[in-house]
Amino acid sequence: MHDKLFLLVVLLTAAVVLVGTVRRFRLPSMLAYLAIGMALGPHGFALLAESAEVDSVAEFGVVFLMFSIGLEFSLKRLQAMRALVFGLGSAQMALTAIGTGLVTALVYDQGWRSGIAVGLAVAMSSTAIVARMLSDRFELHSRSGRQTMGVLLFQDLAVAPCLILLPALAAPGDDLWRSLSIAALQAAAVLTLLIWVGKQLMGRVFDVVARVRSNEVLVLTTLWIVVSLSFLTAKSGLSLALGAFVAGMLISETVYRHHVEADIRPFRDILLGLFFVTIGMMLDLHYVLANAHKLVLAVLLLISGKALVVLLIARIAKTPLAASLRTAAQLAQAGEFGLVLIELARQLRLIDSSAFQITLSAMLLSMFIAPFLINRSARLSGDLGRGDWAHKATAIHNIAVHSMDLGQHVVICGFGRTGDRIAEFLALENVPFIALDVDPQRIIEASAKGINIVFGNADRREVLQAAGIARARAVVVTYPEAHSAERVVRIVRAARPDIPIVVRTSDDKDVARLKAAGATEVIPEVLESSLLIAAETLVQAGIPMRHAIQHVRTVRAQRYASLRDFYEKPHPGRQD
Numbered sequence: 001m002h003d004k005l006f007l008l009v010v011l012l013t014a015a016v017v018l019v020g021t022v023r024r025f026r027l028p029s030m031l032a033y034l035a036i037g038m039a040l041g042p043h044g045f046a047l048l049a050e051s052a053e054v055d056s057v058a059e060f061g062v063v064f065l066m067f068s069i070g071l072e073f074s075l076k077r078l079q080a081m082r083a084l085v086f087g088l089g090s091a092q093m094a095l096t097a098i099g100t101g102l103v104t105a106l107v108y109d110q111g112w113r114s115g116i117a118v119g120l121a122v123a124m125s126s127t128a129i130v131a132r133m134l135s136d137r138f139e140l141h142s143r144s145g146r147q148t149m150g151v152l153l154f155q156d157l158a159v160a161p162c163l164i165l166l167p168a169l170a171a172p173g174d175d176l177w178r179s180l181s182i183a184a185l186q187a188a189a190v191l192t193l194l195i196w197v198g199k200q201l202m203g204r205v206f207d208v209v210a211r212v213r214s215n216e217v218l219v220l221t222t223l224w225i226v227v228s229l230s231f232l233t234a235k236s237g238l239s240l241a242l243g244a245f246v247a248g249m250l251i252s253e254t255v256y257r258h259h260v261e262a263d264i265r266p267f268r269d270i271l272l273g274l275f276f277v278t279i280g281m282m283l284d285l286h287y288v289l290a291n292a293h294k295l296v297l298a299v300l301l302l303i304s305g306k307a308l309v310v311l312l313i314a315r316i317a318k319t320p321l322a323a324s325l326r327t328a329a330q331l332a333q334a335g336e337f338g339l340v341l342i343e344l345a346r347q348l349r350l351i352d353s354s355a356f357q358i359t360l361s362a363m364l365l366s367m368f369i370a371p372f373l374i375n376r377s378a379r380l381s382g383d384l385g386r387g388d389w390a391h392k393a394t395a396i397h398n399i400a401v402h403s404m405d406l407g408q409h410v411v412i413c414g415f416g417r418t419g420d421r422i423a424e425f426l427a428l429e430n431v432p433f434i435a436l437d438v439d440p441q442r443i444i445e446a447s448a449k450g451i452n453i454v455f456g457n458a459d460r461r462e463v464l465q466a467a468g469i470a471r472a473r474a475v476v477v478t479y480p481e482a483h484s485a486e487r488v489v490r491i492v493r494a495a496r497p498d499i500p501i502v503v504r505t506s507d508d509k510d511v512a513r514l515k516a517a518g519a520t521e522v523i524p525e526v527l528e529s530s531l532l533i534a535a536e537t538l539v540q541a542g543i544p545m546r547h548a549i550q551h552v553r554t555v556r557a558q559r560y561a562s563l564r565d566f567y568e569k570p571h572p573g574r575q576d
Contacts, residue, residue: 070248
């Protein structure tokens with residue numbers, strides 16, 4: 001018992017230290033879990049041993065990952081991106097799988113079934129790494145970002161068929177098409193039944209649970225649905241993960257989707273972390289070192305091969321070279337679902353131990369290299385966060401057109417709920433403004449209301465210059481993330497040392513950093529909401545409203561230097 005407790009302490013210590021370290025450098029936590037598995041596993045310090053119990057628990061990490069993908073599955077989103085998803089995505093998947101399969105069969109002397117299994121695994125790219133990096137860099141809606149996300153979405157959708165295909169490949173006998181036909185019919189029947197019944201019942205089940213008004217019951221119900229559907233698909237000869245995907249897809253059609261996603265995330269992250277630890281444990285470092293020449297060749301073939309395939313497809317699709325290069329770099333690594341497939345292929349004995357170790361090692365190394373490759377490719381291509389140079393020039397011109405007639409205006413950086421309210425107040429006072437945002441849907445909706453808004457990433461000097469920062473009277477930054485807001489503040493302050501900059505932040509822990517960067521005033525939402533709640537509490541407790549509001553004014557006078565005179569001095573005619 002004490003030995004297991006000590007092992008748990010070591011595992012948690014390693015997780016806290018390494019996950020904290022990689023997040024400090026804005027890298028995916030998955031890399032930390034893989035490193036923990038390699039270091040503590042049977043091929044490292046041998047503190048962790050492979051066991052059926054650990055594998056069973058870790059498999060639920062994949063289950064909840066597939067559940068999360070199901071929650072994100074949207075027919076509207078798929079329809080809007082259908083050309084990228086089914087055009088670029090299917091071409092990338094097919095060509096990469098075929099090319100990798102041929103290399104596996106000819107260079108590494110494996111059978112064609114092994115070639116297909118390895119090809120499908122290698123064809124996957126990392127949604128966890130790429131989507132997070134594109135989001136952090138505000139590049140999800142750039143030309144390369146849209147292409148990359150289209151391919152990743154197709155790969156996510158292709159996981160379910162792959163989970164059906166691999167067991168069919170491993171089935172005994174030579175009649176592969178018969179096995180595939182049976183597997184496909186079986187899968188179609190089970191999934192049709194589950195989806196049909198689920199659509200009839202899912203919303204009603206959650207409506208009943210919602211009436212209980214218990215978050216605990218909602219979480220338990222979600223877990224019950226995920227595990228139950230996973231059990232049903234597993235008993236039908238399919239995979240646990242496929243049932244979880246169906247569960248997520250059904251829940252995504254209800255109004256409880258976002259609530260469920262937030263509640264289930266802790267389970268998913270912890271179990272998925274354990275899955276990546278088990279993957280890292282499988283890596284035999286001694287074998288890797290003894291076969292370093294093969295591994296180097298495999299990594300080069302994987303990264304260069306995937307990048308070349310994407311580059312060719314993007315160029316055929318008439319994507320400019322700069323955007324094509326970025327898209328290629330963003331998809332040139334292996335992915336978490338590839339690890340799932342290669343492990344399934346090993347369990348099904350589709351690949352031998354040698355091929356498994358080389359492939360797994362190359363996939364892991366490509367994932368470690370990916371963040372650095374993506375950053376490097378963006379710098380080399382002169383990325384503005386919007387795509388190719390021609391597209392950039394068009395975007396800058398569009399921003400300049402929207403700001404051409406403005407002077408003494410306000411530049412609003414970010415147009416969420418806060419930006420919308422600021423624009424409303426400015427309009428009431430006839431103060432001109434231009435809003436910058438990177439969400440196309442938000443821009444379309446705001447433009448329809450007659451709001452002067454344009455697509456633009458405010459952490460780019462050229463964008464701010466086009467927005468008329470040189471003749472503006474103030475800048476407002478409403479980004480929810482302090483790091484991005486700080487970048488905007490520093491750029492604005494460098495261009496205009498005299499201009500007032502008002503920044504919104506979620507809480508007050510980032511106030512000092514943002515002011516040091518050059519913000520004139522920083523408004524923490526948590527402070528304002530707490531002041532309003534405190535004032536209302538005093539009033540409800542019987543304190544006169546005049547006294548309650550005076551407390552609020554005192555705090556604001558201490559907090560906001562620019563409004564100190566207003567809060568401290570009495571104003572004739574003003575009633576409390």
